[in-house]
Amino acid sequence: MLNDLSIKIAGKGGDGVIFLGDVLAVALKRCGYQVMLVKKYGAAVRGGDAACQLRISRRPVEHEGTSVDVLMAFQAETVKENLRRLKNDGWLVVDDQPESCPDVSGHPGPVCRLPINRLTDRFGAKANNIISLAFLAYVLGMDLSVIRDAVEQNLTKRGIPMSNLDVFDAALREAAADASPAQGLVIGRADGLDESVLWSGNEAVVFGALVSKCRMVAGYPITPATSTLELFSHILPRLEGFSALVQPEDEMAAIGVVIGMSLTGAKAMTATSGPGFQLMGELLGYACVTETPLVLLNVQRGGPSTGLPTATEQSDLFYTIHGRTGDSRLIVLAPTTVTECFYLTVEAFNLAERFQTPVIILSDQYLGIRKESVSKPDTSSIEVTDRVVDTATNQRFQLTDSGISPYLALGHSPRFIVTGLCHNEEGRPDATPENHQRMSMKLERKFQTLTTEIDHRQSFVEYRGDPAADFGIVSWGSSAGAVREAVDRLSDLGRPVAAAFPKMLSPLPPHLGDFLKSKKRILVVELNQQGQLASCLRDQYLCPTLGLNRVGESFTPEEVMDRVKEVD
C-alpha cells in the first residue's frame, strides 16, 4: 500500500468533479488513510471550472500536495491547464476520444485512455460522473466494495435513485474489460482502522458549537461561510429540546439577533465572511461594551470589498482585531486544521462564557471548505463551560479584581439595564470622566486576566521543528499546513528551523515572545500583502520580522522552503 498520494480531478461544472472527490475521499478514509480533500470552484456555479485535489497518507496530511501523482481531466483545455502539476512519472487519466484530450506526448509518464464519453452515450448524459468514478477507482486499484458502499451512501444522502448503482456496476465491468489497474498505484483494501470522520472546517465549527451546547444561531448567507448555516438547518431541529435558527435580512440583523438571544442567557453564534463581517462591526462593538458572550465565525475570503468570494486569504486580521470604534477588545482564535476548527470552537464558547465577550473564530476559505480526516472526538471528555447566571445582584457590570462581573440574564436575574452608552456598575448611563476611566480599566483588566492565564498554561501556541534553531518561522491559520511540511522537509535536508503557530491572535500569548527573542531571524508566513500578523508581532514584541506574503491561493511547502533559503 502507498504511503502518500495526490490525485487531482479537473473539469467543468457538470462533470461531477465534486461528486468524484466526495466519494473517493470517503472510500479512501475507510481504507485507513488520512485524507485531505480540497474543492476548487469557479465563481459561477455551473459552466465554470471545477476541480478537486485529494491527498492521502499514512501520516497526518498537512498540505494538499503541490504536484500530483494522478491527474484525471475531462476536457482538452483542463488537461492542458493541469498537466504542469502532474509529476513526470504520474498517471494521466483521460477520455479516449481525441477531442477530449490534446497531444500529451510530452508527458513522460503513463497515460490511461478510457471510454468515458462512449459509455456516457450509452447510459445517458447524467451517468457521466458515476462512470468516471468507476473507471478511476478501477485504475487506482481500490477495494471496489468500499467504493461501491461510498457511492451508495452518497446517493442515499442526496436522495438520488439507486438505479445509478447498476450503472456503476456496469461501468466497473467495462473497466475490467477495457483498462488495467495502474501499476504501483494499488491503493488497497479497508483495514478496519477507520477511527476518523471526514469533516470540512465549517462542519467542524458546527459540531464544536453543538458540543458546546449552543442551540441558538442566526446568520445571513455568504460564500464561503454559508455551509455552516445549512448544516445547522439540517441538525438543530432534530435535536432534543429547543433550538432556533434565524436567517434575517442582513448581517447587521444577524448579529443583533445573536445578541438578543445571548442576553436571555442562551449560547448563540453566527457565521459570516469578509463583507458580512464588516457589516457586523457596529453591533460587535456593542457586544464588547455590553459584555455579551457570543461566538462569530469569520471564514475569510479574498478582499478587499467583495473581492474573491471563492478564494482563500488571510487579510481580515487587522479588521478583526481593530475594526471597531473606541477601546473595544475581543478574543480572536485562529485554527490551523479542521480538527482545530472543532476544538477551538469549544474553546471559543468557553472563553466567551468565562470572559463575557465576543470571540471571533478567524478561519478561511481553504480551511472552511476542504475536508480532512479528524479523529473521532470523545465528546464525554470535552470540558464545556456553562453560563452561570447570577440571581442575587443587579450589578451587571460590578467592578472586580479580575474585571469579570456577575452575569445576568433577561427573565432570570433581577431587572437590569444594558446600553452601549458609557454605563455604571448597574448598567445605567454615566458620562462622568471618572466613571468612563473606571469602566475602561475594568474591560482592560478582563484581558489582563486572560493573558495571565494563557501564559501560565503556555497555551494557544504550537511549536514545531528544532527549538534550538536560530531561524524561526511564525504562521497562522491554514498557511500553517504548508509551513509544517516545509519545516519537516528542511529538517530532513539538514537545515533545521523552528516554527511557532499562535492559535490566539488577540490578545497574543506572551510566551510567544520568548520564542521570538530566541531567534536571530523571524519569517512570518501569511496570505496577505501587508504582513498583518507580522505587524502585530513587531508591535507587541518589538522584534524585527521578515515576510512571505502574497495573495491568490494557498502557499506550497516549496515556496516556504525557497523563502527560507533566500533570506537565510
Add this chain to the structure above:
Amino acid sequence: MHLPSEYRSQMSSVIYCKRCGNHVIMGAMQKAFAQQDIDPESLVIVAGIGCAGRVPFYINAYGVHTLHGRPLPVAIGIKTANRNLKVVVVAGDGDAYGIGGGHVPHATRKNIDLVFVVVDNSVYGMTGGQTSPTTRQGHQTSTTIYGTILEPVSPVFRSLADKVSFVARGTVEHSAQLIDLLQQALAHPGFAMVHVLSRCPTHDKLHYFDENAARVRDIPPDHDRTSLPAALNLCLDPDHLYTGVFHQVLKPTYNDRADMILAKAKAQKGITTVEDLVEQYV
C-alpha cells in the same frame, strides 16, 4: 394587580423637555402595562437611539438600549430565545424608517409576538432638529434650511402594505385612546405596530404637530378592522389623520411556526443526539 407607578423607574432622572410627547407615551405605557397586568419581572423594553431610545432607562423592567435602528433584530433574538418574556420595542421615526428601515418589513413578516411603538415626532430631536424620514415636504429643519425636498414616509401605510397583523395609530394629545391602543397591542398575539404622533416642543418650531392634530379623527366605529382595503382607504384619506385600530387579523406567530418546523423535522428524520452526529457524520 400592578399599579402604573410600579413600572416607573426612579434610578435615572428623566431628561425630556417640558411638553415632550415622551412623557405622555411613557405614562400611557405604564398604565397599559398595569391594566394588562404585565409582570414587570417578565417585561423587556428594547429601544434604539435618540429621545425615544431612552425610554428603557425610565421604565422599571428589563431594559435594552440598543443601537440606532437596531432594536428590532435584538428584540427578535430575545423573543425567539425566551418566549416567556413580554417584549416592547420603542423606536423613533429615524430608528424605524431611516437607519433601521430595512429591518422593519422583515420583522413584521415574521409576525413575531411583540409590540412595536413608533414614536413619530417628525424630527431628529436629540441631535438638534434635523430632517427625519417623516418630516413633511417643504419644512425647514436644521439640515434643510431651505425646506425638506423629500416626501415623508407613512408608517401606517407601510405597515398595511406589509400586512402587519395589528396596525394602530394614536397621538400624545389623546392619552386615554393611546392607553387603550397600547393595551390592545399588548393583548395581540403577533406583531403589533402602534404609530404614535408625538410632539417635539423644542425643535418643531413650525408646529407641525399642531397642524397635524387639527386633521386627527377617530376611526369610525363601523370600520371593519379585518379588511385591509378598508384600512388602506382610511390611511389614504387626504383630509384626515385617523387614529384607532386600522387593521387586526390573527395568524400564527414566528414562534408558532418555528415550533411546527421543530416538530416536523423530528417526525420526518427522527430525533438525533450530538454524540451520534459527531460519531457518524461524514
